[in-house]
Amino acid sequence: MTLESSNTTVGILYDIENAPFEMLNYTLGKARRFQPCRTIVISDWEERPEQKRWEKLLRRPGFTFRQISRTFLGKNSLDSALYDSAKLLYEEGVRRYFIITTDSDFVRIAQMLNSKEKSYIIGVGTKQASETLRNAYDEFIVYPAEEKETVRKKHTRKNAETAEKAEEALEKAEPKANKKAEPKKDVKSKKAKANKAEKNEKEKPVKAEKQEKAAKATKAAKTAKAAKTVKAAKTANDEQAAANAAAKNAKSKAAPQAAAAEKPEQASHVNPAAAAPSAAPAAKSEHKAKAAALPEGTFAVRLPKTLRKQLEARMQEEEVTMDELITYLLMRGLSH
Template sequence: MTLESSNTTVGILYDIENAPFEMLNYTLGKARRFQPCRTIVISDWEERPEQKRWEKLLRRPGFTFRQISRTFLGKNSLDSALYDSAKLLYEEGVRRYFIITTDSDFVRIAQMLNSKEKSYIIGVGTKQASETLRNAYDEFIVYPAEEKETVRKKHARKGAEAGEKAEVALEQTDTKKAEPKKDAKSKKAKANKAEKNEKEKAVKAEKQEKAAKAAKAAKETKNTKEVKEAKEAKPAKAAKQVKAAKPAKNAKPGKAVKAESAEKAEQANHQEAATAPVPSPAVQHEHKSKAAALPEGTFAVRLPKTLRKQLEARMQEEEVTMDELITYLLTRGLSR
């Protein structure tokens, strides 16, 4: 809606219970854009009689301040009284309004001011005002507004910025002066750290060398001990072998021992036969005659006396005949 200069009256509804004096003073400054016109400010001024500044405000030229009466006491008594006053202004033809509040109950006043003919309503409140209240107005002004930077503040800001720059420059100068000292300290710290590292490395190397020597000594001691134990164990082992051999020698011979005896007897027979005197031709002829007289498949052998005794003893031990024993011995000899 476009405001028309023909409208000669502006109504300001002030919620004195929920809006401070500064908000009213701010709204009066905003209302000057509609002047020259009559401006009526409605509220319960007697509610704050102890504040002298209200008296000064009431004497302000160009504004009419109207006192409202509350028909009942209670929480919403001021809202109801402002509603009745706004209704009277609306019936008189006023179509421009300022409503100073953050209370959402004033939405019904805005709805009433647009019930027949549309009014132009400007709301003034804090940023805590609800969306419902803001949407009920044609305009909504947030209080306090952002203040524009004055010349004095601008100079103060520039002075503060210059002071900050001077402090930064001074800090940089001090830093440059302190850099040589800092570098010397840093170099000294690095040298101390390097020296400390060298000492730690030397101590570590010495420890490793000691550990290696100790390990080597322990290994040599272990080897010496093993050699000594081996030397001590050799006589014991030999004695053990001798001791184990004695029972075998004194033990009663079994079949293996008997076979060994038979081998020894056979070797003795061979030696005796080799050393025996060669018989004369007459004796040899006699032996051949006897051998021819024997049945086919048999042969006669003249054994030395010693060998014969050994064979007879062996025959009795083995419980076999002489032929079986000789056959066994011959077979054994031929198989070698």
């Protein structure tokens, strides 16, 4: 098949099996950048005879549409037919191409178009195209995401600029608003302080009265406590004095009785023949000397040995002193 072309011709290789009609229509719009020149669109149009729109597309002015024949049927038959057509265009001097596909098998067509003299190849495919396919072209146009992303970026940039302007306007307006709000704030704070001072003035007499009552109650409690302590101490002193007086009286009454009890025992042990009249005054003076040697307020009592032994045994049994035991006995005798 002979294709009339030259270096002012643009070749468009359309993978009709893997690219929809919209992608071809989109590419035809992009190809106008190279005009005025001849544009040849090559594909197997008979493969999709049911699509009436091909007929309408074939009548489109400014483009030449060529039908290619496959040398064999099956997988990659269209790729091989397009490869053969691209090779013919390349040998006739065409150096500008559009390849419409997302199939990575078309990489070998791009390599062939750059085998001897480099061509300028623009690929058109979806975002699923591999990096190998993209790198094989001089340009790669994503359909349709790239245009949508461009529009979205424009809107995003516009929104960002609007937001920045609004923020700047807000920053400029904020100091003015603060200046206007400050006097009101001062008036409110002054009014609040005045109300608080007035409230404190009203509460002062009540607080003073409460403090005075609390001080009186504390003073009365301290006075009552001191009086109670003095009374208790006086009562204890009176009881102690009464006990001392009772003990003293008991001792003074018990002295003659103890002396009387001691005399019979002494008489039973003393030999009348040995007792000389001259010894009595000496013993009496010795007893007086011993009594004088005792501390003031105490007196000596001589007890019979039997009574003393009984008292000592009772003292050990009760675990008390001799004075305590005698005092107890005397008090007991006085009570009967």
